[in-house]
Amino acid sequence: MTASPTASRTPFDASRLSALIQDGDSRVGPVTVVGTTGSTNADLADAFRADPGLADRTVIVAEEQVTARGRLGRRWSAPAGAQVIMSVLLRPSVQEVPAERFGELPLLIGVAIAETARAVGVDAQLKWPNDVIVSDRRSGDTPHGYRKLAGILVEAVSLDPVAVVVGVGVNASITAGEFADAGVEAGTSLTDQGAELGSVQAREALAAAELSWIADVDEAWRRGGAALEKLRRRYRELSATLGTRVRAELPGGEELTGTAVDLDGQGGLVIETVGGERRTVTAGDVVHLRPVPTTDQRN
Structure with missing residues (x-):
């Protein structure tokens, strides 16, 4: 008998989840589990400011966020237990990660979240700059041909010492x-896409797997070299944006339409217009990035 899509919404067992995460991957730091909070990113940033010695990869996991923000301050909330919500504190040294590499961190974290979803049978892809999506199986139901599965928000907390908070919200069982x-x-959600989350233990296992993937990505990001290049290639393989026609809505009402052809080394998206001009836009530049029909020739 198939479990209810909402069967996994029982509250996390904090002791069990912490043990599962840290026994499964020693690279993950201390874990705090909360019920309802405003924002796990804000909570973790405040915890670091109160204690600048807070351990690398410290984690806060929440059942529900009530004042959570996405990119550009967009708000989103969901029923308690219907998502896997977490924030992770990353503390690389300036020697490990040059400043110019910080812009691509949200993209690379997207690989971790997409891989977590794929491990439970969901064909997740990446929409630049910070969304994990699934192509719309109910063709015509959505205006852009995809449904959002997860969002990522990366925020710098301190430059000296370096401290970055990575926030992730995955739609687990939202109907x-x-x-x-x-x-x-x-x-969309994992259960909406056919994943089986028949108990809170399944949602806890999902959280543990997600953190392990984030640790993998963080290690490659810090290490650089071949490990980082491999991760960048995987991003390109999972990208639903590269190779497609897009329209970037920029501040002030400007629009840039063309083909998304590449990423620069700082996470910027390179768009080539019909006239052959190449322009690079950053996540901070773009209000919306939308796919457009190939017949649309505006540039």
Whole structure:
């Protein structure tokens, strides 16, 4: 008998989850589990400011966020237990990661989240700069041909010492009806895509797997060289943006339309217009990035 899509929403067992995470991957730091909070990113940033000696890869996991923010301050909330919500503190040294590499961290974290989803049978892809998506299986139901599965928000907390908070929210069991009630027309969840999350233990295992993938990505990002190049190649393999026609909506009402052809070494997206001009946009530049029909020739 197939479990209810909401069967995994029982609250996390904090002791069990912490043991599962840290026994499974010693690279992950101390884990705190909370019920309802405003924002795990804000909580972790505040914890670091109160204690600048906070351990590398310290984690906060929450059942529910009520004032969470996405990129550009966009708000989103979901029923308690319907997501896997976490923030991770990364403390690389300036010798490990040059400043110019910080811009690509949200993209690389996307690989970790997509791989976690793929491990439970969901064909996740990456939409530049910070969304994990699934192509819309109900063709025509969404205006852009995809549904959002997860979002990523990376925020710098300190430059000296370096401290970065990586926030991730994965839609675990949100139903189509709940998305509709919230006015979200293009959302999806792991269970909506056929993944089996029949218990809270399954959701705890998902959180543990996600953190292990994040540790893998963080190690490659810090190490650089061949490890980082391999990770960048994997991003390109999972990208639903590269090779497609896109329209970037920029501040002030400007629009840039062309083909997304590459990424620069700092996480910027290179767009080639019909006239052959190449322009690089950063996540901070773009209000929205949308796919467009190939017949649209505006540039």
